[in-house]
Amino acid sequence: MLFWYYKNMHTVVVGGGFAGIKAALELSKHELGRVTLLSDRDYFLHHGSIYAVATGCPPDAAMVALDDIFAPHPNVKVINTRMTSIDPDRKLVVCGDHSYDYDKLVLALGSELDETQKSTHRHIFGVCGREQITAIHEHLQNSIINDHYVDRQYVIVGGGATGVELAGALAYYVRQLVEQHLAEKIKVRITLAESSERLLPRASHEASKYVTKRLQTLGVHVATNTRVTPHDDEFVTVDGRKIPTETVIWTTGTKAHSFYKSHPHYFDTTSKGSVIVNPYLEAYRNIYVLGDNVEGYGSNTIRSALDMGEYIADHLWRQETGKLYTPYRPSSASFAVSVGDDWSYVEALSVYTTGRLADWMRRRIVAASYRKIMSKSMVDAAMQAHKIKNPPE
Ligand SMILES: Cc1cc2nc3c(=O)[nH]c(=O)nc-3n(C[C@H](O)[C@H](O)[C@H](O)COP(=O)(O)OP(=O)(O)OC[C@H]3O[C@@H](n4cnc5c(N)ncnc54)[C@H](O)[C@@H]3O)c2cc1C
Numbered sequence: 001m002l003f004w005y006y007k008n009m010h011t012v013v014v015g016g017g018f019a020g021i022k023a024a025l026e027l028s029k030h031e032l033g034r035v036t037l038l039s040d041r042d043y044f045l046h047h048g049s050i051y052a053v054a055t056g057c058p059p060d061a062a063m064v065a066l067d068d069i070f071a072p073h074p075n076v077k078v079i080n081t082r083m084t085s086i087d088p089d090r091k092l093v094v095c096g097d098h099s100y101d102y103d104k105l106v107l108a109l110g111s112e113l114d115e116t117q118k119s120t121h122r123h124i125f126g127v128c129g130r131e132q133i134t135a136i137h138e139h140l141q142n143s144i145i146n147d148h149y150v151d152r153q154y155v156i157v158g159g160g161a162t163g164v165e166l167a168g169a170l171a172y173y174v175r176q177l178v179e180q181h182l183a184e185k186i187k188v189r190i191t192l193a194e195s196s197e198r199l200l201p202r203a204s205h206e207a208s209k210y211v212t213k214r215l216q217t218l219g220v221h222v223a224t225n226t227r228v229t230p231h232d233d234e235f236v237t238v239d240g241r242k243i244p245t246e247t248v249i250w251t252t253g254t255k256a257h258s259f260y261k262s263h264p265h266y267f268d269t270t271s272k273g274s275v276i277v278n279p280y281l282e283a284y285r286n287i288y289v290l291g292d293n294v295e296g297y298g299s300n301t302i303r304s305a306l307d308m309g310e311y312i313a314d315h316l317w318r319q320e321t322g323k324l325y326t327p328y329r330p331s332s333a334s335f336a337v338s339v340g341d342d343w344s345y346v347e348a349l350s351v352y353t354t355g356r357l358a359d360w361m362r363r364r365i366v367a368a369s370y371r372k373i374m375s376k377s378m379v380d381a382a383m384q385a386h387k388i389k390n391p392p393e
Contacts, residue, residue: 010034010104011104012035014039014105015038015110016044017044018373019305022305022306023309025373026313030317032313032316037066037077038081040083042080043065044064050127054137054140055170056173061386084096104316108290110257113126113127113254145177152189153243154189155191156191156248159200160252168214170190172218191220196225199222200337214339223239256269267283281294281328288312290305336358
């Protein structure tokens, strides 16, 4: 009877990021019945590689089709749709007009970016998904390569990992495009604005110090304790000073996914919106929450998302087959950030490395995290794409 149940169990996983993909792949390996993966994107997005695609690498450096990832796993059905609500009493996931029944529901929705600023200024670019990242790339290409025009001021808002990586990559990329496509030498100013007193405010002081120094070496103007506000379509205000710009890249405002807070009957959330789960990552009867948004157990990193995905599949398998199971234990994650070509800062267990060696280590970390959810050939293709700039259309 037990065997029949678990072989016929239906698990619905929502979210095609690191946590959701890992959970679905592991459930498939455990042959734990049917698995349906619902994702509002038909591709997986590696947030940590957004800077590469924005500055000239092909999209494959950061995005991989979910269908390709799951091609060798026919017992996982991938559906491109957006979950709008849930009905746990009837065990249903609702996606607009459609609903999907489940025995177990795994939610891995990731974080959201606050997009309010973006809508107030024509030249503000976001970093949320394929369209936005491609828009940054096309904007740079169109102005410099096609129109032979370079914006004198580039403003990146937010000195977290994304802002830092974009500033470093942009410093190289814009200089390279200007040299190749413009006749005269033009001085371009790249400002990285952060409202806290240091860059990478959530990382160690060493990380802030070395990364700031490196950015300054690349000619990036690092403005800490600085707030940027959109002024009108032509200007932003950087600490009270009006700056004319057509390129503002807004990377701040990451917050917990609003879905949980908007379903208070089923989820206990903190004031910041992260979800309170039991030691087995269960938030409500038969509903589990993974990845970003998990209060207390997660570190909002790729490592944490992958660990949770792996844990939940093993946990469900153990639970359903009557085996002993243990609570989820978070492991410590490394921190790696790239700043311009061939230079990174990597920190693990309070030991840090910078420069080329760190860059090699960072690439290994990225490849290892990809490898947890992709075949070797797909990982090789994604890593190769990081080395290509401005591929022909
Ligand atoms: C810009 C940026 C850069 C980062 N850089 C790094 C880094 O260098 N190293 C690192 O360790 N971490 C980094 N992080 C954090 C890391 O990306 C996350 O911790 C990790 O991706 C979390 O995995 P996840 O599966 O929980 O969420 P995600 O990877 O965000 O995946 C969530 C998925 O759910 C989908 N989804 C959301 N809502 C719905 C819905 N209602 N219906 C259907 N699908 C839905 C989303 O479209 C997305 O595909 C970065 C994060 C950001 C935002």
